[in-house]
Amino acid sequence: MSKVQMKRVFICGLNSERQEALDLLQRAGVVEITSGDLDQDGLKTVDAGAERAEAVQKSSQAEQALSILDEFAPEEIGLLESLEGTKEIGLASYDERSGHIDEYMSKAAELIRLQKQIAEHRSAIPKCQTRLETLSAWKDLDIPLDFSGTDKTKVFIGSIGQEADAAAVYSLIQEQTETEEPVDLDVTSFSKDKMLSSFMAVCHAEDAETVENALRRINFVKAPSSTLIPSEEAETVKKEITQHEEEIQKLVEEVKTYAPERDNIRLAADYYNLQADKYAVLSKLPQSENAFFVSGYTPAAYADALSEKFEKLNAVVEISDPGEDEEIPVALKNGFFSGPMETVVESYSLPNKFEIDPSKIIACFYYILFGLMLSDAGYGLILTIGCGYVLLKVKNLKPSMEKMMKLMFFSGISTTFWGFMFGSFFGDAVNVIATTFFNRPDIAFRPLWFNSMDEPIRLLSFAFLIGIIHLFTGMFIKLYQLIKAGQIKDAIYDVVFWLMFVGGAIIYLLSMQMIVDMLSLKFMLSPAVGKVGGIIAILGCIGVVLTGGRDSKNPIIRLLLGLYGAYGITSWLSDILSYSRLLALGLATGCIAQVFNKLGTMLGNGPVGAIFFIIIFVFGNALNLAINVLGAYVHTNRLQFVEFFGKFYEGGGKQFEPFTENTKYYSVKEEI
Amino acid sequence: MELGLFLAVLGAGLAAGFAGAGSAIGVGIAGRSAAGVVTQEPSMFSKVLILQLLPGTQGIYGLLIGFIVLSQVGILGGEIPSLSKGLIYFAACMPMAIGGFLSGISQGQCSSSAIGLVAKRPDQFGKAMIFPAMVETYAILALLISILSIFGIPASI
Structure with missing residues (x-):
């Protein structure tokens, strides 16, 4: 669906243009370079290991200089700025500044030299102090120690x-x-x-x-030998210590004068990082006497622009469709709503080449499940407003941070929604405040649907319903994938029979008085519908038993394997029961908030009581929010990974890793 | 009369105490691994901290059960229970006490290994988080049964 379509790309250029071509590839950042094909005559790779090592060393020198600056002249940055990613810098300005790179590096070397001196002085001081201690025993002696x-x-x-x-x-x-x-x-x-x-x-x-x-x-x-009278020598040693301290002070001041160079040294660190990466790629490229060859993958959307750019460099670009048996790298591309899900999918495994990108499908469920687990309008608003503010204010967020913020933004909206549904706003804060401080116990934050604290079983049934919908969606995706791959038989055996089996069983159960009572449902299916459900379930079960072992030739083993396959119904049961965590975590959030609200009212409704309440309220709810956001995040992931992905998703795709600018401070943009 | 209250408070205390102890041991085990990782790689602090905190939830669930009981049996609200009701409260607290204690320790060990995983493969954070979460499932199930039991105690006994 939203897997990026990849093309194979092959570039052949002249060695005279090699440097520019590599720069272009690196800045464009859209080509993953595969190791070249060396079988052709006269092609060999050039080892640029030494150059690479030198660049790495220079870059670490610059980093060392930066850490010295951070130690003695720390940069003041706000909380929001600390979330920022690399700064964009124009190509012209980058080229201009990289001309001064040696100058920047000499500044860095100077900083390292200063730091060494500081370290020497620092280590001299304890030596002097030990000497002073020894001398203090002899302070009344008026002749030299020797x-x-x-x-x-x-x-x-x-x-x-x-x-x-x-x-x-x-x-x-x-x-x-x-x-x-x-x-x-x-x-x-x-x-x-x-x-x-x-x-x-x-x-x-x-x-x-x-x-x-x-x-x-x-x-x-x-006594330690010394030609001076101890008290006099103590004086000289003391002077020495002051001298060292003054010297350190001076050196630190000198380091501080380098603070304006910070940005330049950062550029140098990035510059050498880019160099190192380029040399690493260069070592992989097959070359002949006059030409070099690049082969790799690029997203289809960039293919044309790429050939255009390279034709300007007199290079030949060939774009072709990748072969069937190739392992094509996978990149995901999703919109604003489902984009944050890419991190979730990536942290499980990328889709393999037969699978669709599940980001869009899990997006809806993700936000709903997260919201149900946190389910508090107050916390939801904090998440939504907090993340929304950061997203609006900080323009160039680190990409991973941006996705996380979006994830929490949407989850916050869902949390607010469920908070309104179940009547929770910082727990029962509205009612507690109205009762304690305004003597109005009638004011409360009323649920739009029902209060989950009063009717936990109702929420439990709802959690199971969400779980069944979630799991069935997974089965339908599997159905879609199997049909698309033309495996109609597998689709019927592995999916349709199971859907009949499980779906029929659920319908049958819902017509039983006992189950309806247990889940305190307000409706009950008629016995006739239940009977139909039961028959469907039995048909499905027979289907599963007959086809579950179809890989085996031996009919007895096939039957046994089929029976064992039908035993898989127990895993469906545990999968559905697993969604009870929606109830448990949802109640936990509300209950803990109530605990803190109640604690807060312990000192009554006077001014002291009010201050006490505010302190406990702020501290307690902050703690509760932190713990439960973590809990909701972890357990939403679990429901997606274990229960949902277990139904249809394998993963195992290889991540698309383009040759790109892997920098810490700046990114040079070249649009393609 | 007061024996019922005593049993209910004992149950609340055991739920909060045992689940808390389990979490304390678990967080402690994970914390040792986390500290080890941070000595080598200070930038991993936030990731390993999250993993260290995972076994901490049992203590909170235990607190929750304890608090709900206290607020129903006349300590923080509600009425003093009869002997039989007190016994039921005590029984209702047991899943959380036992489940919380043992799963907390076990989750701590699992978190500790997950921290080792993240130390070697920082990109596998998502998966590392899932393993301890598997253990927590059973603490959640225990919490569920305790909550359902406490909320479901009939008023008439």
Whole structure:
């Protein structure tokens, strides 16, 4: 239906025009290039791997420069702008600016250099701080740390790994000396804690060896050597830290001056990305001495424009219909309403070549199912207005974001509709506010159809009805596809018999008192209609049993397989029951909203109560909306993928991936 | 008299408590995988967050059942139930308590694997989301039975 018709395209051009031809192909973005046919004489591919690697490296350099800019001079962008995709830029302006690409790259290199310097200064600071900490133990010492004594005296400056004051250190040393008499010794303590005691010991020069040996036994560690007095050195280190900080400050300021270059560096990043892609394609193209060849697929709609453009480049373009056995890439094209469904279909699998594009068909069901699961007019309005506003305000949304916004926009409309039907507006907010603050319990948001909270069974029956319609639609699509493919027998065996079987059974069930009571339906089919339904179901069942195993030659196995096929009715049952989630999720939304509304009224109707109510109301409903939009999205997808697609859709098509501008910031447009 | 109320509140508590515990375990399991993915690929944050949140719904369903019961048995509204009615409330809460607890854990494990899938193939997000959603089906069915039972308790008992 709305699968894009593909044509095979073959281009032969002169090598002298190759560069321009590749640019044209890339900007047009409508040709998927397949690996060329190398069997012909004299054709070979040229390896452009090295050039490609260089372009990739340059592009990542530019990206690195951009991330440096983002770190030190972040760009202020609004919430809406952050949703924007690539900026469009005219061909002339792009060509003009890409002439300065080297200049932009040197700016990027400069930024990377500055960042390196900043990193060096940053790593120097912790080193200085460690030094300061060590020095702080010696702050009262008024001689340099590596002072070793005078002619007559010997000085030991250092620390031991235990807690000891001057007297304790003195006795520790005396205990360890080998002489009988205590040595003349003077100990000054500078700091002590549980792990470390720093001190200075002074003795006569002739006792130096004795004291040193004693010190070694108590695991004395010499202070770090330094020719400066500790307090002075601390000052210099502090100055060093300030210097580093000032230097960083200066460098950051310098980085900030590059902020205006941001757009240019972005262009450079994109430019080299485009180059890299071009080289990748170039490596695939078969070439002779003077000519190059491109083969691939293009949407039929662009075929003529493409040949026209290439004829200007003196190239020959051949357009032909793809062969039957080729695996043709698939692209989907849908309008405003069903366009968002393409993402849903793509996330399952693209249609294979026998299948139609299901986007249009699932669109209606998707919005209805989503709306039923959320079913609250307040939430629906938020979704519709929010997404509508973004769609109107932001012109060049990222394509995936645009589809998502549209999806939520339509789902929001449906949600609002069902909200009105079942009388839910932020749950029972209208009634709660009227009752609590205005003492008017008679005011409420009345349902147009029925209140799903009061009559859950009625909603359940409705959910089953939607499910049966959904599943039967799937069967009819299968019927259509089989008839179109000329498999009339399969159409009757696999679809018509099943429709008779299931449809007849449903009619029969609806004529039974028990079922009607259980689903609290307001009508009951007459026994005569029920009987007809029963007969149709039995005929269908017989048909399924007789034909279900037709692939097998052995009649007994065929019958057994047929019986097993008829057992498939249980999967129909579970498929239909699966739609009960429409009720469960719909009730969950309303109930949770009610919970929060009720919580909000707990402080009464005074001014404090009103403020409390507003806070709880806003917070609670925001939470409920977020959780249930996620739930509705996931479960709508599930109903489409598992129940609906299970009836007719296989997928497995290969995505159309044209050679195009795969850029992050700019897109250069060349209309085709 | 109050025994009926006690049983109803016990049921509400078990529904909210067990389903919440199941979700907490599930979200926890998925969250560990999610954190692992984000260390490598910070841009995947929003995708893995959605997958992490999927097992969180059981807790909400449990809260829902608990709240509906409390609002019918005289705690937040309604009348204090008789003993037999209290027993029915208790029984009605059980599907949610059991189904919510076990499916929450199981969905968490499934989400965790789905997060691994998305980490390797970010384009397969749609499919990755479906696997945990399959598990959730049974929590929804449990919720359905609990809701239908509670709403369907006849006033005359």
